[in-house]
Amino acid sequence: MSLENQINEKIKEAMKAKDKDRLNALRAIKSAILLAHTEKGATDTLSEDTEVKILQKLHKQRKESYEIFIQQNREDLAAEELAQMRVIEEFLPKPLTEEELHEEVSKLIQELGASSPADFGKVMGVASKKLAGRADGKAISEAVKKLLNK
Structure with missing residues (x-):
C-alpha cells in the first residue's frame, strides 16, 4: 500500500476519532505529497x-x-508540533541506533x-545514499569522521 493510500485511510480514522492534532499532521503529509505530484517532471x-x-x-x-516555541515559552504551540512530529514518525523508517550506524559505516569503509x-x-x-531515511546526515558525518580518524 502506497504512502498516499495509507495517509488517506489514516485521515478517515482521525476524522472519525475527532483527533485534531493527528488530522492536522496527516493533512500536512497529504498536502506535501500532492505538491510533489505537481512538481515539474513528477510521475x-x-x-x-521520495x-x-x-x-x-516535514x-x-x-x-x-x-x-523555537520552547525557547519562546509557548508550550501550547510546542505541544501541537510535538504531537504532529510523533504522527509523522509513524510513517518514517525505523531510525538506526548509534551502534547500528557505526556498524553500517564500518562495513562501508571496509567495502570501499x-x-x-x-x-x-x-x-x-555512499553512506548518505545507503542510510537515507534511517539516519540524518549529521549523525552519518560524525560516524564517518570518527571511524576514519582511528
Missing part, C-alpha cells in the same frame, strides 16, 4: 525514496518549530577500502 506515483524525503522534511520542520580522513567524501557519498 503519477512517487518512489519510496516519500521518505517528504516525511523527513519532521524536520516540526522539530525546528518545536524548539577507505583508510584515512582523505576518503571522507567517498565514504560520505
Whole structure:
C-alpha cells in the first residue's frame, strides 16, 4: 500500500476519532505529497525514496518549530508540533541506533577500502545514499569522521 493510500485511510480514522492534532499532521503529509505530484517532471506515483524525503522534511520542520516555541515559552504551540512530529514518525523508517550506524559505516569503509580522513567524501557519498531515511546526515558525518580518524 502506497504512502498516499495509507495517509488517506489514516485521515478517515482521525476524522472519525475527532483527533485534531493527528488530522492536522496527516493533512500536512497529504498536502506535501500532492505538491510533489505537481512538481515539474513528477510521475503519477512517487518512489519510496521520495516519500521518505517528504516525511523527513516535514519532521524536520516540526522539530525546528518545536524548539523555537520552547525557547519562546509557548508550550501550547510546542505541544501541537510535538504531537504532529510523533504522527509523522509513524510513517518514517525505523531510525538506526548509534551502534547500528557505526556498524553500517564500518562495513562501508571496509567495502570501499577507505583508510584515512582523505576518503571522507567517498565514504560520505555512499553512506548518505545507503542510510537515507534511517539516519540524518549529521549523525552519518560524525560516524564517518570518527571511524576514519582511528
